Amino acid sequence: MERGMISVDRWAEGSQVYFLTHLHADHTAGLSSSWKRAPLFCSRITAKLFPPKFPGFDLSLLRVLEIGQWYSLSLVSLSTGLETRIEVIAIDANHCPGAVMYLFRGEFGCMLYTGDFRWEVTCKIAKVGKMMLLGALRNDKVDTLYIDNTYCNPSYSFPSREVAAQQVVNIINSYPEHDIIIGIDSLGKEDLLLYISKMLKVKIWVWPERLQTMHLLGLHGNFTTKTTLTRVRAVPRYSFTVETLEGLNTMRPTIGIMPSGLPWALKKDGCKDKSCGLPSTKTEMGICLGINMPNKYTNNIEKHHQYIYTVPYSDHSCFPEIVEFVKLLCPSHIKGIVSSSSSYIDPCYYLRNIYGTSSLYKKPEIKEGSGRVEGKHESTLACDGCIEEKKRKRIKEYQSCLHKTRVSLLRRFKCGVKLINED
DNA sequence: GCGATCAGAT
C-alpha cells in the first residue's frame, strides 16, 4: 500500500508533513482546532493569523518557513523504510497576506505548488518573487507544476491591482455624497482598502473580527469599527447582495463595489437580475461611467445593478499572466489545483499551445498516470497539455455521465494534494 | 451532544 509523504493544503491522514499555502477556507477544509496529525509548515504571516482561525489548535505543531530560505527535511519512506531528504523553499505568492508557493526538491524531482497566486510582473513584490523563484530554481527544470488555474481561460484578462484600485477610488469619488460598501473576504484585499483609505483620507469600517485581522497584520491607523466615522465600509462578501444594497438605499444613498476577477464580462447581453431592468450592461456602463471617469481606468468596470459596480481587482493570475508564468518555467507536467465549473474538464487546456507557438520552448513530455497525486487530482483532472483529443473527448463523456457524483467529490477535494511515494 | 461534512445560498 502506498504511504503518504507530503500534503499541500490537504489535511487527511497519511502524510508525514503538511504544508499550508494560505488561510482561505477552501485551502483549510479538513483542518480544525483539534487537528494534530503532524508538523504543519506555513509562512510567518500565516502562522500569526492562524490562532484566531483555529482557537485551541496545538501551536507547537506549526513550523514557520521564512520566505526565500531553503529548508531540508528528513522524511521516512514508509514503503522502503529508508530515510529520504526533501528540500523546500517558500516564495511569496502575491495572493493574500501570508500566501506562499512552495518549491520542493527530492527524490520525486523538482516540484512547484503555486497555491493561489497572482503573477503580476509589473508589481514590485512579484518582481522580487520572480527573482527569488528563478534563483531557487537555478538551472533546474520544474518537473511538475501545480498551478492556480482559476482564470486559466483566454477570456480572462484584467489590469494590475494598482490600476483596479484606482478604478475603485474613481467610482467612490464620483459619488461624493453616497455611502460606499465594498465586498471582501475574511482575508485579502488589504492593499486595496489601504489605497482607498490613503487616497481619500478616510478610515474604512470593517467588522470586529476583520479589525482583529488588520491589527495582526500590523495595520492600525486606517480601519475602524465605528460606523459614524466614515462613509466607506468593507463588508463580508456573503452579505453583499442586491437586497442588502436596496435595503441600505431606503435609508441612505449607497453604492456597492465588488472587487473581483472578471467572470461577469463573459456575459453576452442584458442583465439577468430582473430587478435591474436594464436593456444591456454595455449601455448601462456607458451611461454611468462615461462622464465621471477617464477612459484609461474604465475599461473593465461593469455596472450590473443600479447600485452595484464590479471592478476587476483580482488576487488570482489572469490568463496572460498564467501563460507568462508557464513560459518562464517550462515545466514538464502541469496540473491545475482548482476545479471550478469553468475550468472543470481540462483546466489547462488553453495552455496546450504555449510550447508549440515558440521554438524556444520544448514540448512537454507527458507521462500519464505518473501517480504522485491523490485527491481531486486524478488523472482525469490533470491538465497535461499534450493529452490527445480522443482521450479528452472520452474523459469528457465519462465525466458528463458522472457529473453529480463528481461534483460532490470535487467539493470534498477542492484544493490540495497529497504527494506520495512511488513504490 | 459535538464535530465533521454536505448542500445550498449569497
Next chain:
DNA sequence: CACATCTGATCGC
C-alpha cells in the same frame, strides 16, 4: 456567472 464564505441539515461517534 467566480470565488470564498456562511448557514443549516445531516452524518457518525
